Amino acid sequence: MxxxxxxxxxxxxxxxxxxxxxxxxxxxxxxxxxxxxxxxxxxxxxxxxxxxxxxxxxxxxxxxxxxxxxxxxxxxxxxxxxxxxxxxxxxxxxxxxxxxxxxxxxxxxxxxxxxxxxxxxxxxxxxxxxxxxxxxxxxxxxxxxxxxxxxxxxxxxxxxxxxxxxxxxxxxxxxxxxxxxxxxxxAAADSFYATIKGEGTHAAHPDLGVDPIFVAAQIINAIHGIRARRIDPIRPAVITIGAIQGGDANNVIPDSVKLRGTIRSYQDDIREKLWRELEAALALTRGFGGDYELQIVKGCPxxxxxxxxxxxxxxxxxxxxxxxxxxxxxxxxxxxxxxxxxxxxxxxxxxxxxxxxxxxxxxxxxxxxxxxxxxxxxxxxxxxxxxxxxxx
Ligand SMILES: [Zn+2]
Ligand SMILES: [Zn+2]
Structure with missing residues (x-):
């Protein structure tokens, strides 16, 4: 042997x-x-x-x-x-x-x-x-x-x-x-693809539509707050927004803004909580008169x-x-x-x-x-x- x-x-x-x-x-x-x-x-x-x-x-x-x-x-x-x-x-x-x-x-x-x-x-x-x-x-x-x-x-x-x-x-x-x-x-590595939906209008009259860029700013803050305020501090987790796209003119409020990012964690219960919290953060769009679509793509555990x-x-x-x-x-x-x-x-x-x-x-x-x-x-x-x- x-x-x-x-x-x-x-x-x-x-x-x-x-x-x-x-x-x-x-x-x-x-x-x-x-x-x-x-x-x-x-x-x-x-x-x-x-x-x-x-x-x-x-x-x-x-x-x-x-x-x-x-x-x-x-x-x-x-x-x-x-x-x-x-x-x-x-x-x-x-x-x-x-x-x-x-x-x-x-x-x-x-x-x-x-x-x-x-x-x-x-x-x-x-x-x-x-x-x-x-x-x-x-x-x-x-x-x-x-x-x-x-x-x-x-x-x-x-x-x-x-x-x-x-x-x-x-x-x-x-x-x-x-x-x-x-x-x-x-870590577990999941991706997410979100669309924040507003209502496009003239840039001089934001009150006549729903500005998805303004709404996105609130949502991004809320997403970054998940790790800090909603997850046990001694358990690893991170959500990063890696891409944001919306609008293409200085004087037009666009219809929507797209966010893409990654969700990382170790324990399965934390992983699932991150998915739920992400959904909750995006649901805030409704409080501002907008709406959203969220797709979470599960990667490796x-x-x-x-x-x-x-x-x-x-x-x-x-x-x-x-x-x-x-x-x-x-x-x-x-x-x-x-x-x-x-x-x-x-x-x-x-x-x-x-x-x-x-x-x-x-x-x-x-x-x-x-x-x-x-x-x-x-x-x-x-x-x-x-x-x-x-x-x-
Ligand atoms: Zn590699
Ligand atoms: Zn490798």
Whole structure:
């Protein structure tokens, strides 16, 4: 039976191959639900390693299984890129203007392919089933409002899974440091689209209509008051209005104003309260003689790291790299659609610090990049973590 130190040695030996996969995928970024080439590379590798491979899951995703037994541990990577124009001057720069792997999902796919090799080398001693999930479209949703992780769950990719793990690189955490916290790590991320309806009229005679810009000003205040006055101060929540549109002349009062925004929270009861409070804030339009329409589009729920699974991950980090490798990190109000999987089977996502240099390279920015030298750690931890969970 391969022990964790041997897993780590194998991962280190695969380091150059993992970087090569990452650079190839980085040069050929594909947006959500269009990951045909990326999934093709993964499927070919997995088949050659002896996995049973199912393609076209959640449109462009892959489920690959190896090993047999009643216990099933799933390991997930996402594959999609972003509509960002890369500004890095590197040999592996994106070859497609306007598309870029600006969140590191290229490296997630590459590290999971590395893990796939190591699992295949111990196929007969896994003690259960390893299920690799290469999911499409983590960053956004399709026309039906569904992300790749949500579709994977709906199509049964997580059925029978005991635990699911995943990693996310972090361009702002020192290279080689690991975060594997218990509890909420990412927020539920819902969107809203509101129309404040007034009654258009001459700008010199606002009393003859209902000015939706004036009404919007009151509503925006009310919305910003929800977090401050209507939600338990010790529970995380935020509503941001990211867009406002209305009117197009200096001397015309328009008919309506549109607001768009995002709603973030951790606990489900707070999430639902935010929806109700948003509705109540918009209902104030009626007191001013106007009206409203509100559409709340539910995104991913909050990501909750199961304490037992997170502790198992921290255990293998300590065994392999020493306790000083673990760092703590504040939970984020960002969203992550691994949440759907972690709600289907108790799971956890760990962060792999991969800060490249002294430059601030935020995720989703045109200069996002990673320190590739730590990729072997991601591969080793995905394998060791899955083995530890398999053994219970
Ligand atoms: Zn992202
Ligand atoms: Zn991401």
């Amino acid at each position: 391969m022990n964790y130190a041997e897993v780590s040695e194998r991962a280190t030996a695969l380091q150059d191959q993992i970087v090569a996969w990452r650079r190839d995928i980085h040069q050929h970024p594909e947006l959500g639900f269009q990951e045909y080439r990326t999934a093709g590379i993964a499927a070919e590798q997995l088949r050659s390693l002896g996995y049973e491979v199912q393609t076209g899951v959640a449109k462009t995703g892959i489920v690959a299984t190896i090993g047999e037994g009643s216990r099933v541990i799933a390991v997930r990577a996402d594959m999609d890129a972003l509509p960002v124009n890369e500004l890095n001057e590197v040999s592996y720069v994106s070859q497609t203007p306007g598309k870029m792997h600006a969140c590191g999902h290229d490296s997630h796919t590459a590290m999971l392919l590395g893990a796939a090799r190591i699992f295949a080398e111990m196929a007969n001693e896994l003690g259960g089933e390893i299920r690799l999930l290469f999911q499409p479209c983590e960053e956004t949703e399709d026309a039906e409002g569904k992300s790749g992780g949500q579709r994977m769950v709906e199509e049964g990719a997580l059925d029978g899974v005991d635990h699911v793990i995943a990693l996310h690189v972090a361009s702002d955490i020192p290279a080689g440091k690991i975060v594997a916290e218990s509890g909420y790590i990412m 909050s990501t909750y790291n199961d304490p037992g699974v997170a502790a198992a991950l921290r255990g293998v980090v300590t065994d392999l790299y020493g306790a000083e490798t673990l760092v703590s990190n504040d939970p984020s109000m960002g969203g992550e659609d691994f949440a759907f999987m972690a709600r289907k089977a108790p799971g956890a996502m760990f962060l792999l610090g991969a800060k490249r240099d002294d430059v601030h390279r935020p995720h989703h920015s045109p200069i996002f990049d990673l320190d590739e030298s730590v990729f072997h750690m991601g591969t080793a931890l995905l394998v060791s973590g899955a083995l530890k969970l398999m053994r219970g």
